[in-house]
Amino acid sequence: MRVNRRDFLKQISAGTAGLSLMAWLPNPLRASTLKTSGLPRSTPEQQGLSSTAILAFIKAVEEKNLGLHSLMVVRNGQVVAEGWWAPYAPGLKHTLFSLSKSFTSTAIGLAVAEGKCKVSDKVISFFPDDQPAEVSPNLAAMRVKDLLTMTTGHEKDTIPPLLQEKSGGWTRKFLSLPVEREPGTYFLYNTGATYMLSAILQKVTGQTVLDYLTPRLFQPLGIEGADWESSPDGINAGGFGLRIRTEDIAKFGQLYLQKGQWNNKQIIPAAWVEEATKYQVPNAASTTPVHDWNQGYGYQFWRSQHNTYRGDGAMGQYCLVMPEQNTVIAITSETHDMQAILTQVWDILFPNLKPAALPTDKKAQTELKQKLAALTLLPAKISAASPLSATISGKTFRVQDNPLHVETVAFTFAKNACTVELKDTKETHRIVCGLNNWVQGETRVPGNPPAFVAMEKKEPVPKEKIAAFGTWTSPNTFILTWVFNQTPHSETITCNFENNSVRLEFKDSVSAKVPSRKKEQPILVGQMIG
Numbered sequence: 384m385r386v387n388r389r390d391f392l393k394q395i396s397a398g399t400a401g402l403s404l405m406a407w408l409p410n411p412l413r414a415s416t417l418k419t420s421g422l423p424r425s426t427p428e429q430q431g432l433s434s435t436a437i438l439a440f441i442k443a444v445e446e447k448n449l450g451l452h453s454l455m456v457v458r459n460g461q462v463v464a465e466g467w468w469a470p471y472a473p474g475l476k477h478t479l480f481s482l483s484k485s486f487t488s489t490a491i492g493l494a495v496a497e498g499k500c501k502v503s504d505k506v507i508s509f510f511p512d513d514q515p516a517e518v519s520p521n522l523a524a525m526r527v528k529d530l531l532t533m534t535t536g537h538e539k540d541t542i543p544p545l546l547q548e549k550s551g552g553w554t555r556k557f558l559s560l561p562v563e564r565e566p567g568t569y570f571l572y573n574t575g576a577t578y579m580l581s582a583i584l585q586k587v588t589g590q591t592v593l594d595y596l597t598p599r600l601f602q603p604l605g606i607e608g609a610d611w612e613s614s615p616d617g618i619n620a621g622g623f624g625l626r627i628r629t630e631d632i633a634k635f636g637q638l639y640l641q642k643g644q645w646n647n648k649q650i651i652p653a654a655w656v657e658e659a660t661k662y663q664v665p666n667a668a669s670t671t672p673v674h675d676w677n678q679g680y681g682y683q684f685w686r687s688q689h690n691t692y693r694g695d696g697a698m699g700q701y702c703l704v705m706p707e708q709n710t711v712i713a714i715t716s717e718t719h720d721m722q723a724i725l726t727q728v729w730d731i732l733f734p735n736l737k738p739a740a741l742p743t744d745k746k747a748q749t750e751l752k753q754k755l756a757a758l759t760l761l762p763a764k765i766s767a768a769s770p771l772s773a774t775i776s777g778k779t780f781r782v783q784d785n786p787l788h789v790e791t792v793a794f795t796f797a798k799n800a801c802t803v804e805l806k807d808t809k810e811t812h813r814i815v816c817g818l819n820n821w822v823q824g825e826t827r828v829p830g831n832p833p834a835f836v837a838m839e840k841k842e843p844v845p846k847e848k849i850a851a852f853g854t855w856t857s858p859n860t861f862i863l864t865w866v867f868n869q870t871p872h873s874e875t876i877t878c879n880f881e882n883n884s885v886r887l888e889f890k891d892s893v894s895a896k897v898p899s900r901k902k903e904q905p906i907l908v909g910q911m912i913g
Contacts, residue, residue, distance in 0.1 A: 421605055421630050422637065425461035426748055429740050432456070434747035436735035437464045441754060443727050450699065450718040450896065452477065452760075452871065453629040457637055457711040458736070466755035467629070470821040470850030470868045476608065476626040477715040478870040480696030483611070483625035484577045486600075486635070488531060488683035490584050490592045492655035493599050499587040502528040506558075506579060509586045513555040521562035527583065529566040530576040531682040532664045536564040541575025542622065551615035554582045570666045570680060574622035577683065578614070581621030592619040603650050604638060606631040623696070626869060629713050635694075636702040636711035660684045660692045660704070675725045688729060698871050698896065699724055708736040717871035719896040759821075760866070766855040767818040771880055772796040780885045780909030792885065792909055794861070794878075801853045803863065816853035816863055824849045824865070883911040 427434045437456065444451050452471040456464040467473055494500050500509075506525045507514050515522075521536045529535050541560055545553045557575050581592050588595050593611040601609055609631070612624025619625075638644075639660060643651030659682035666685075667677030675693075678686035687693050693703040699716030701724070712732070718724055776796040782789050788807045795802045800822060803814045815822050825846040851865035859880050866873040873892040878885055887907040 422457060422462045422633060423460065425458075425463055426743070427456075427458070427463040427741075427751070428743055428748070430458035430461050430463050431737040431739055431741060432458055432463055432732070433735055433741055434464075434744055434751040436731055438747065438751050438754060440727055440731045441466070441758075443731060444724065447723060447727075449720065449724050449727070450716045450871075451724070452715040452717065452868075453713070455629050455633045455713040456732070457633050457713075459709050460637060460641075462630075462633070464751065464755065465629075466758045469759040469761065470823075470866050471715070471760075472868070473629065475848065476610070476628055476869050477700070478696075479625045479627065479632075479700045480623050480698065481574070482632070482694045482696035482700045482702060483621065483623050484574075484683040485694030485702065486596065486625055487577050487580050487584070487592055487619075487621045488659055489600060489651060489655075490596050491527070491531065491580055492651060492659060492682070493595070494584055494587060496652045496655065500527060500583060502526065502531065506530065506583070509583050510554050510558060513552075513558050515559050519562055521565055522558065525562065525566040527580070528682075530580050530583075531659075532567075533570055533573050533576055533666075533680060534567050534664055535571070535573055535576050536562040536566040536569060537571055537573055537575075538563045538569075540571065540573050542573075542578070545575050545578060545614075549615065553578060553614050553616060553618070570664050572666075577622030578618070578620060580683075581619045582616075585618050591617070592621060593625075600635075600638075600650060603645055603648065604631070604634045606634065629715055632700075632702045632713035632715075633711055636704045636713060640704050640706060640709065640711055658682060660686075662686050674722050676722070687725070689733060695721070697721075700871075701725075703728065705733075705736070708733070710736055715871070717873075717892055717896055761819070761821065761852060762854070764819045764854070767799075769855040769858045769861070771858055772801075772855075775880060775885075775911070778911050779913055781912045782907050782909040785907055786905050787907070789907055791912075792887065792907065801861075801863075814849075814851055814863070814865065816851040816865070819852060819854050821850040821852050821866075824851055885909045885911075 427437055441454070451468060453467045454464065455462060465473070471477070491500070495502060504527050505523065506527065507518060507523060525535055537560065541557055544560060545556050548556050557579055584592050584595060591611070591613070593609060606627055609625065609627045611619045613619050638650060639656055642653040643649055643656045661681055662679035663681045664679065666680040671677045673688070675685065675687045678688060680686065681692065684692050684694055687703065689705070690707060691703060691705045693701055695701050699714060699718035699721050701712065701714040703712040705711070712728060714724060716724065775794055777793070779791050779793045781791055789805050790808065791806045793804045799818055799820070801816045801818060803816065805812050815824060825848055847867060848869050849865045850868050851863065853861060853863045855861055861878040861880070863876040863878065864873060875890045877888045885908070889904040891904070
């Protein structure tokens with residue numbers, strides 16, 4: 384199923400405005416593994432999976448251009464393969480999009496266990512001050528369980544109208560919307576419903592979902608530095624906005640695989656794990672061709688083929704749990720086809736999960752290790768130099784009036800990097816791009832990454848990590864790419880030089896992956912002034 388199934392993702396903030404980028408010292412990034420006190424490590428063969436199968440999976444997703452950013456395979460509680468496509472790295476968080484929903488569900492499960500609420504509670508009971516003047520029978524009947532199973536009775540996802548409420552009042556807005564069907568009878572993927580779970584959790588505990596989960600889930604699992612977008616009311620978005628690391632995703636899946644136990648301690652009630660991950664409601668017509676979005680839905684978890692389940696997020700963020708195979712697979716990506724990634728799992732990895740250890744295959748293990756260490760999103764090297772670079776290096780181009788308010792742009796070329804400076808009405812922003820290699824950096828404007836859901840940002844604006852590179856594709860054309868590598872997204876800027884002028888064309892990766900979401904980008908035109 385393709386990514387455009389996410390009807391709630393209506394607003395894409397293309398992220399070129401402001402371009403407030405501050406580079407760190409040039410520091411080439413390479414794919415690597417993070418040595419932590421997290422999950423134990425093993426070889427694939429020791430845990431009944433061949434290195435050859437993992438290699439075949441990696442080669443398949445690369446050949447099909449499925450946009451993976453990271454992969455972690457956990458078998459029998461042991462990490463048997465892990466890799467990050469540079470500039471993504473093990474120490475970086477990654478936006479989860481709707482995989483966040485499974486964490487919100489977990490928070491509700493913990494609150495139920497603590498007696499804070501029940502899945503049978505009526506939604507309106509938590510918000511007496513936000514109820515409409517007339518409460519319809521369907522709204523009155525809506526339960527917490529209906530929020531969990533996406534069967535609220537709405538015929539349209541409620542997140543778009545909530546996002547339009549820039550000053551807040553999202554719970555009131557949700558309760559004001561028509562509930563056309565009887566709750567519990569009709570599945571509709573509804574991110575606004577997950578927001579309401581977050582709001583209920585905050586009502587009954589006095590804490591955001593993030594703060595509530597920190598001592599109960601994140602700290603026991605060793606998950607550090609998580610952050611979560613919030614509504615203008617200070618309530619975590621619930622259905623999106625959580626950022627954690629790949630290994631954190633794998634730990635979360637392993638916790639569920641272990642029925643909520645971690646280090647011999649029951650972190651989540653086993654009964655909740657069972658309820659949350661089992662088939663609760665149908666989510667597609669019985670005549671729909673078999674795929675991973677018509678296997679049923681639990682409590683903010685999707686049922687998957689082969690009696691497995693998963694949390695997932697837009698553009699390919701996965702926490703796939705295979706109980707019968709004692710396996711967890713964590714994936715982050717920016718893909719154009721979410722089903723295609725799962726299909727590769729079913730076609731290549733799944734059949735090769737054997738019940739006992741396999742003979743050691745040192746040759747394949749070495750090949751896999753080398754492949755995992757060399758993963759990169761860097762395109763094939765074209766040219767790190769052009770005769771033109773000496774002519775334009777250090778020169779400033781005055782930019783014509785534009786919506787981005789960029790006044791000047793300058794390029795300074797060195798042996799291994801190009802520094803780009805853009806001056807707008809507020810400040811001068813520096814981007815250091817490696818010439819055919821990644822260089823780490825930061826941005827002060829978190830709205831710069833192309834975002835599916837445009838959220839208003841509060842001051843002071845935190846810095847956002849990036850990595851950048853540049854390459855000449857012809858003597859007159861210099862291509863800049865910067866990856867916002869704590870999100871799935873990137874931007875490509877084509878710089879054409881001719882007759883002492885420059886033309887900058889921006890293209891965000893969302894538009895490239897999903898043409899139906901293409902957004903018009905401003906074109907900057909500048910004339911050399913010195």
